[in-house]
Amino acid sequence: MDTKKILKALEKELDYKRLEHTRGVEFTSAALAMAHGADIDKARLAGLLHDCAKGYSDEKKLELCEKYSLPISDVERANPGLLHAKLGSYLAHKEYEIDDKEVLDAIKWHTTGRPEMSLLEKIVFVADYIEPGRKPLPHIDEVRRLAFADIDKAVLQILEDTLTYLGEGSKAVDPMTSKTLEYYKKALDK
Numbered sequence: 629m630d631t632k633k634i635l636k637a638l639e640k641e642l643d644y645k646r647l648e649h650t651r652g653v654e655f656t657s658a659a660l661a662m663a664h665g666a667d668i669d670k671a672r673l674a675g676l677l678h679d680c681a682k683g684y685s686d687e688k689k690l691e692l693c694e695k696y697s698l699p700i701s702d703v704e705r706a707n708p709g710l711l712h713a714k715l716g717s718y719l720a721h722k723e724y725e726i727d728d729k730e731v732l733d734a735i736k737w738h739t740t741g742r743p744e745m746s747l748l749e750k751i752v753f754v755a756d757y758i759e760p761g762r763k764p765l766p767h768i769d770e771v772r773r774l775a776f777a778d779i780d781k782a783v784l785q786i787l788e789d790t791l792t793y794l795g796e797g798s799k800a801v802d803p804m805t806s807k808t809l810e811y812y813k814k815a816l817d818k
Contacts, residue, residue, distance in 0.1 A: 656758060
């Protein structure tokens with residue numbers, strides 16, 4: 629399926645605000661791919677599809693993950709919004725005919741990250757955080773600068789800010805986010 633057809637399908641699945649965010653992530657992913665020498669088409673595609681399951685209710689996300697035998701952790705069961713990434717990867721393959729494992733993995737890990745992310749995974753992870761339409765977030769200007777200068781440092785800052793934010797609220801933290809933070813702290817000797 630080409631990107632025009634994907635965009636038409638997403639227009640039916642996502643509300644206006646989510647679609648604008650999606651286009652922002654697509655654009656930012658392409659810009660980061662140019663800056664870091666990654667495949668621009670793969671970055672655009674992963675950015676475009678990263679939230680393809682976001683429009684479903686929490687109940688529907690749980691139902692679909694169970695239907696497709698996708699594993700659901702206790703943290704995901706308590707906070708089904710986290711399921712949109714893994715469900716999105718599955719739907720990108722099944723409904724949008726994406727067979728590229730790199731693109732599917734970038735969709736799957738765009739929320740929690742993972743240790744040893746590929747460059748494409750880092751690009752979509754960062755683009756989701758810094759796209760131009762994002763509401764102001766802690767250190768957003770610094771993260772935007774880092775994203776083009778040192779993507780690993782941008783990933784680390786995003787993880788630190790995300791865990792600080794989640795620690796201040798009542799939302800459960802996915803253990804993968806903590807593992808990813810520890811990995812990047814060690815990798816960058818911070």
